[in-house]
Amino acid sequence: ETGVTQSPTHLIKTRGQQVTLRCSSQSGHNTVSWYQQALGQGPQFIFQYYREEENGRGNFPPRFSGLQFPNYSSELNVNALELDDSALYLCASSLASTMNTEAFFGQGTRLTVV
Amino acid sequence: DAKTTQPPSMDCAEGRAANLPCNHSTISGNEYVYWYRQIHSQGPQYIIHGLKNNETNEMASLIITEDRKSSTLILPHATLRDTAVYYCIVRVMDSNYQLIWGAGTKLIIKP
Numbered sequence: 001e002t003g004v005t006q007s008p009t010h011l012i013k014t015r016g017q018q019v020t021l022r023c024s025s026q027s028g029h030n031t032v033s034w035y036q037q038a039l040g041q042g043p044q045f046i047f048q049y050y051r052e053e054e055n056g057r058g059n060f061p062p063r064f065s066g067l068q069f070p071n072y073s074s075e076l077n078v079n080a081l082e083l084d085d086s087a088l089y090l091c092a093s094s095l096a097s098t099m100n101t102e103a104f105f106g107q108g109t110r111l112t113v114v
Numbered sequence: 115d116a117k118t119t120q121p122p123s124m125d126c127a128e129g130r131a132a133n134l135p136c137n138h139s140t141i142s143g144n145e146y147v148y149w150y151r152q153i154h155s156q157g158p159q160y161i162i163h164g165l166k167n168n169e170t171n172e173m174a175s176l177i178i179t180e181d182r183k184s185s186t187l188i189l190p191h192a193t194l195r196d197t198a199v200y201y202c203i204v205r206v207m208d209s210n211y212q213l214i215w216g217a218g219t220k221l222i223i224k225p
Contacts, residue, residue, distance in 0.1 A: 004157075033212065042201060042215030043158070056212060090157055092213075102148070103213065105157035 003027060004093050006106035013081050013113050021076045021109045025093030032074040033103060034066060035090040043090055049074055050096075078111075086113045117141065117204040123220040132189040134219055136202030139183040146205045147178060148213060149187050151198040151221075158201065161187065192223045 003026035013019050025032050031050045035043035045058035049068035063079040072093070078085055088110050092103040119137040126132040138147060146165050150158040162169055162176045164185075169176045175188040189196055199218040206214055 006157075035213075035215075042217055043213075045212040045214070048212065058212065088155060092158075102160045102163060104160060105150075107157045108155075110155075 004091060004104050004106035006089075006091050006109050008109060009107065010110045011112070013111065015081055015083060015113055017081050018077065018079045019081060019111060021078075021089050021091075021111070023074045023076070023091030023093075023106060025072045025074065025091075026104055029093035029095050029104075030072050031094045031096060031103075032068055032072065033092045033094075034074070034076045035092065036060070036085075037088040037090060037108070039087075046076070081113045083113050086111060117206070117214055118202045118216050120200075120202050120216060120219045122217065123222070125222050125224055126189075126192050128194060128223050128225050129191055132192040132196065132221060132223070134187040134189075134200050134202070134221065135184065136186070137184045138202070138204050141182055141204055143182075147176070147182075147185050148203040148205055149174070149176065150201045150203065150213075151196075152201065152218070153195075153198040159198075161200075163205075192221075194223050194225065197221060197223045 005024045007022045033048040034046040037043040046060050048056040052068045065077045068074045088108045090108045092105045094101045094103040148163040149161040152158045162174050164176045178185045199220050201218040203213045
């Protein structure tokens with residue numbers, strides 16, 4: 001148990017639709033990162049939020065967007081879904097956006113785009 | 115691109131020490147090495163991290179070579195529940211502080 005919860009656990013969407021995934025970070029953690037993990041691969045960094053501001057982004061198009069709320073929970077929004085967006089989406093929380101801290105992951109949301 | 119290289123798979127007998135190697139020859143002086151594991155599509159589980167000194171916690175030990183170009187994760191007494199994909203990760207020193215993941219090592223513990 002990491003204290004990081006994600007919802008929903010599984011989701012099926014149709015190509016072209018929009019989806020919102022949610023993450024509640026561990027108590028006291030002010031940094032949330034989102035990762036996409038395709039089957040059989042390691043996670044790929046999407047972006048990170050620190051105190052409600054995006055402070056880093058990986059190589060993902062603008063249709064991937066996010067929010068962080070005052071209670072440090074977070075949302076990942078994906079517009080115009082494509083088949084290749086099918087993946088496990090992981091949220092990780094950490095105490096601060098610094099080098100020497102561990103990030104704790106939720107169990108992920110399995111998104112299937114058909 | 116991942117900054118680490120790991121063998122794709124390894125076997126270990128239950129009760130023995132599992133030693134998982136990782137090469138990170140391009141690591142910068144103040145970049146940390148992290149280890150996570152992932153059991154069958156669950157969320158990754160943090161194991162341990164270090165900069166240049168060896169580290170030990172209740173789960174594992176991390177041995178980093180003096181030149182920091184490689185490291186070894188040691189699970190001292192492997193159990194069947196340690197079967198997982200183990201990721202060695204360098205935490206990049208930029209404003210993202212993102213974790214850059216490779217393909218990991220599939221560790222299978224055999225009875």
